[in-house]
Amino acid sequence: MLSRCLPFMLLATLGCTVALASPPPEAWNAPYPEKTAALAAKGDPARGASAFEICQGCHRAGALGRPDGSYPRLAGQHATVLIKQLADVRSGRRSNEKMLPFADHQALTVQDIADIAAYLQALPVPPTQGQGPGTDLVQGRQLFERDCGVCHGQRGEGKGEQFFPRVSGQHYRYLLREGRLIRDGQRRNVHPEMAAAIARYTDEELDAVSDHMARLPVGGR
Amino acid sequence: MLVAACLLCPATLSAADAGEIARTVCAACHGLDGNSPDPAHPKIAGMDQEYLMRQLKAFADGKRRDETMSGVIVSLDPAVFAGLAAYYGPQKPKPGQVKDPQLAAKGRAVYEDGNTDTGVPACAGCHQSDGKGNARFPRLAGQHQAYTLKQLADYKSGRRATDPLMTTVGKRLSTDEAKALAEYIAGL
Numbered sequence: 148m149l150s151r152c153l154p155f156m157l158l159a160t161l162g163c164t165v166a167l168a169s170p171p172p173e174a175w176n177a178p179y180p181e182k183t184a185a186l187a188a189k190g191d192p193a194r195g196a197s198a199f200e201i202c203q204g205c206h207r208a209g210a211l212g213r214p215d216g217s218y219p220r221l222a223g224q225h226a227t228v229l230i231k232q233l234a235d236v237r238s239g240r241r242s243n244e245k246m247l248p249f250a251d252h253q254a255l256t257v258q259d260i261a262d263i264a265a266y267l268q269a270l271p272v273p274p275t276q277g278q279g280p281g282t283d284l285v286q287g288r289q290l291f292e293r294d295c296g297v298c299h300g301q302r303g304e305g306k307g308e309q310f311f312p313r314v315s316g317q318h319y320r321y322l323l324r325e326g327r328l329i330r331d332g333q334r335r336n337v338h339p340e341m342a343a344a345i346a347r348y349t350d351e352e353l354d355a356v357s358d359h360m361a362r363l364p365v366g367g368r
Numbered sequence: 369m370l371v372a373a374c375l376l377c378p379a380t381l382s383a384a385d386a387g388e389i390a391r392t393v394c395a396a397c398h399g400l401d402g403n404s405p406d407p408a409h410p411k412i413a414g415m416d417q418e419y420l421m422r423q424l425k426a427f428a429d430g431k432r433r434d435e436t437m438s439g440v441i442v443s444l445d446p447a448v449f450a451g452l453a454a455y456y457g458p459q460k461p462k463p464g465q466v467k468d469p470q471l472a473a474k475g476r477a478v479y480e481d482g483n484t485d486t487g488v489p490a491c492a493g494c495h496q497s498d499g500k501g502n503a504r505f506p507r508l509a510g511q512h513q514a515y516t517l518k519q520l521a522d523y524k525s526g527r528r529a530t531d532p533l534m535t536t537v538g539k540r541l542s543t544d545e546a547k548a549l550a551e552y553i554a555g556l
Binding site for chain 1: 482484487489490491492493494504505532533536
């Protein structure tokens with residue numbers, strides 16, 4: 148705990164004394180050299196298009212992902228979010244065995260990460276994402292507006308500067324899968340408020356809110 | 369014969385020399401035009417020159433091993449590698465032949481979609497739908513089935529360690545998927 152806080156103490160003397168009492172809220176997105184370097188690097192979308200070739204065998208051309216949720220849509224996601232998640236996967240902060248060999252240091256440089264993120268952020272998001280059964284949309288909307296919109300935006304557009312992902316345009320099955328992992332404590336790199344917000348959700352509630360998110364209009368950014 | 373060919377190698381090599389080596393050494397297996405007649409040896413016609421160079425260096429460094437090629441490579445001066453790549457790269461590739469269309473259809477599914485359960489990416493993601501590859505990823509189209517199969521097996525076993533991503537892919541592919549892919553790729 149203390150060692151995780153030390154960088155903060157050096158940077159912001161006030162923040163850490165508060166954080167020591169409970170898990171530091173910054174821990175979910177604590178800086179580490181590689182992520183910091185990737186965030187600071189200037190991404191080049193043209194180079195990113197080329198670097199993304201090793202990703203598109205799974206995430207598909209145009210980074211549209213798969214409606215079955217096996218691979219998320221990345222098109223239109225905030226570059227900051229993409230960099231954090233990619234860096235977290237390859238540093239072991241987020242578990243993803245399928246992806247790891249394609250994201251590790253043999254596969255990608257730090258500059259590649261910045262380039263890929265710049266490329267993906269600018270990609271168009273067609274309204275072709277997979278949707279749920281549509282049986283509980285009223286409840287899904289109520290939950291989203293009560294618990295989710297404050298961070299992810301009421302249109303699901305996310306907040307790049309705060310590393311909150313865009314959820315509009317995402318496949319329902321992927322949202323549901325990750326929602327379950329977060330609720331069940333298996334996404335280790337998640338904001339504590341995110342985990343707390345859905346900690347008591349039933350499977351049905353997760354389903355309803357995922358279906359609502361997957362139906363949000365994709366135009367919103 | 370190979371040793372004899374090398375005894376003739378001069379210390380410095382021109383493009384003409386590379387052509388001569390291609391014709392007298394490489395062509396025995398790969399064919400004069402790079403369209404190997406023997407399924408055990410790859411067609412290299414039309415492959416990206418940088419890719420060919422990388423493979424020659426990998427054989428020379430021992431990162432890639434092959435009963436025939438590893439023996440031949442030691443007889444070649446590395447100075448000739450670029451000339452050999454320049455000789456074979458621009459050659460016109462000849463199409464392969466699908467022998468089992470049903471198997472090829474299964475291969476197409478893996479080639480275009482991968483396997484989401486086992487994390488096999490679609491081959492098309494890197495090698496392109498038409499299998500022609502690009503500067504970064506090699507051409508596969510029209511390759512001999514036996515050769516493609518052997519490479520996938522060699523990646524799986526670690527015998528070929530030229531690309532960590534392909535090592536991962538080789539390990540994730542089932543034997544049936546590899547056979548189907550080899551059949552489909554032959555027809556590209």
